[in-house]
Amino acid sequence: MKEGKIIKVSGPLVVANGMEDANIQDVCHVGTDRLIGEIIEMRGDEASIQVYEETSGIGPGDPVISSGEPLSVELGPGLIASMFDGIQRPLDTFMKLANSDFLVKGVETVALERETEWTFKPTVAVGDQVVAGDIIGEVPETKVISHKIMVPYGVKGTVKSIEEGTFKVEDTVYVLETEDGDKAFNMIQKWPVRRGRPIAEKLNPKEPMMTGQRVVDTFFPVVKGGAAAVPGPFGAGKTVVQHQIAKWGDAEIVIYVGCGERGNEMTDVLNEFPELIDPKTGESIMERTVLIANTSNMPVAAREASIYTGITIAEYFRDMGYSVAIMADSTSRWAEALREMSGRLEEMPGDEGYPAYLGSRIAEYYERAGKAISLGQQGREGSVTAIGAVSPPGGDISEPVTQSTLRIVKVFWGLDATLAQQRHFPSINWLNSYSLYLTEVGDYLNEAVDPSWAAMVQEAMTILQEEANLDEIVRLVGIDSLSEKDRLTLEVAKSIREDYLQQNAFDDVDTFTSREKQFLMLRLILAFRSISLRALDLGAYLDEVLEGTIELRDRIARSKYIPEAEISKIEQIQKDLQVKVEEIIEKGGLQHD
């Protein structure tokens, strides 16, 4: 391909002429260092290229060569447990090659480790007809993930040869007889990151993704194949929420994209994740995790690519039939990268300097989430759940990135600076957050956990809303003006907030709560309400009930620290509570009705 010449360098944006052969979205090598960039605009023979590496030291006159290919990722065994940068360069090998923690310019690496030997086991036989999306064999990639080798998009034919054995990713593992003659395939597929991988059929997601986080699972659940946004000001707990879901969510594969946030946060991930055990498999959670890091000390433009790289890998595993969750922290940094490039391109700015296409870019990303049936003769059901942190400046969610995100996602976990200051974590505001999947998930958990699940969730939510109204009255005319029933509502609401919603991510037991334990805990708190209401009806005074149950209420408060293996203890608290309140009623000499 013809070589172009740089005519202008402006930060991460390079303009080159003599590029008439190149196309928009082509990957280019820029300058003598061969920095990696992508064409984002073409005007005549002038190409505007966003460069994914530091551009200092290159200048007008330097060469630019287009590769003629769009920015793509390599898909195949070796993805899991790896850490990549925004354009899928493996960070550990990268650090070894460049001998530095920071990206050194122009170091060429390959995404998938070439030397590893994988055990491949065919699942089709010679003579079988296969089409794109069919699984032709499996590689046990980690202890918990079997990597399915699929026929690439656009290919179909008859298996001519296939063998069991150990192979490197570039070795030929099977040959197909196609209309255009015999074709040999290895275990690598390439896919352009900006294009969603095709599916056979989109499905309506219904099954909840359990995260082990009580406020999320109970009140604002997300489904497998759904999308959720976590907006919140600095320090409100966005990163902790994302880490918690990455650690405890019941997705089979997790893609964690650290995008423009503090570098040491990714170091935390690297240190912590390998030591955490997935409760479902008993293995380290790294055995199902892919990390993509583009922290604030890396070039801006690569951030822009990182979320596409992430979601493409997510779709690839979805096609194998897995449930995948992708976390992006934070999409605001990604949007800022978009804004910076747009500014340098001198495009007409929209709201707050963001380009006019911000909303459609955000939508394009989240629309790649979903539950789907894959291509292939036996389509598999898989899902991609997308959870994006948003960092609105000053916590003001009326800004464009949050608003564009909320227009498309169906779950909103609004983190609240005031709650975070009060150390109420996760600081998800229960009054303004929402999940449009609540009904579906309610139906699902009524079946899976207990028929009273959805009604209980509704009751608890109503109590919290009543509390907000009563608080208003108390502010105006004081607590004395409330009836005993209202005062009981306040007590129960406090218990829901403190004993249920608050969850310490750093406590060994509290960090994760199974849905069974969530059910028992919530039922216990609501039982306190119904038992107390009955006592009031029978003539007991609220103060008597509260005084008589001090010790029991303390046990309710500590029920979150009861290990999963001993959750029957929660039922015992409920029985003891019942007995105790009977005593209070009897002591008052009041009659049962």
Place this chain on the structure above:
Amino acid sequence: MYKKIGIVGDKDSILPFMALGLEVVAVTNEMEARIGIDRLAKEAYPVIFVTEPVAQMVPETIKRYDNVAIPGIILIPSNQGTLGIGKERIRENVEKAVGQNIL
């Protein structure tokens, strides 16, 4: 609209009020007093007279209705003469309402 009035106290003090059409609840001990007052409150008697000695037995119950509009609990002397606590209550409540002791 006809509003009911209740009265709680020892039998000798309150029986005469029966003739006036009041709902009379005669009590002899703490438990009966409590149940009696709470019952009248629950049945929405807007005014409940309670004799001073009975009120002294169940301060918690009297306090319960301090800050609610209905029922109004009014302490009256028993047939043994006044203990002064009814008046004291009125004084306290007036002070709370207008901000100073005007009685």
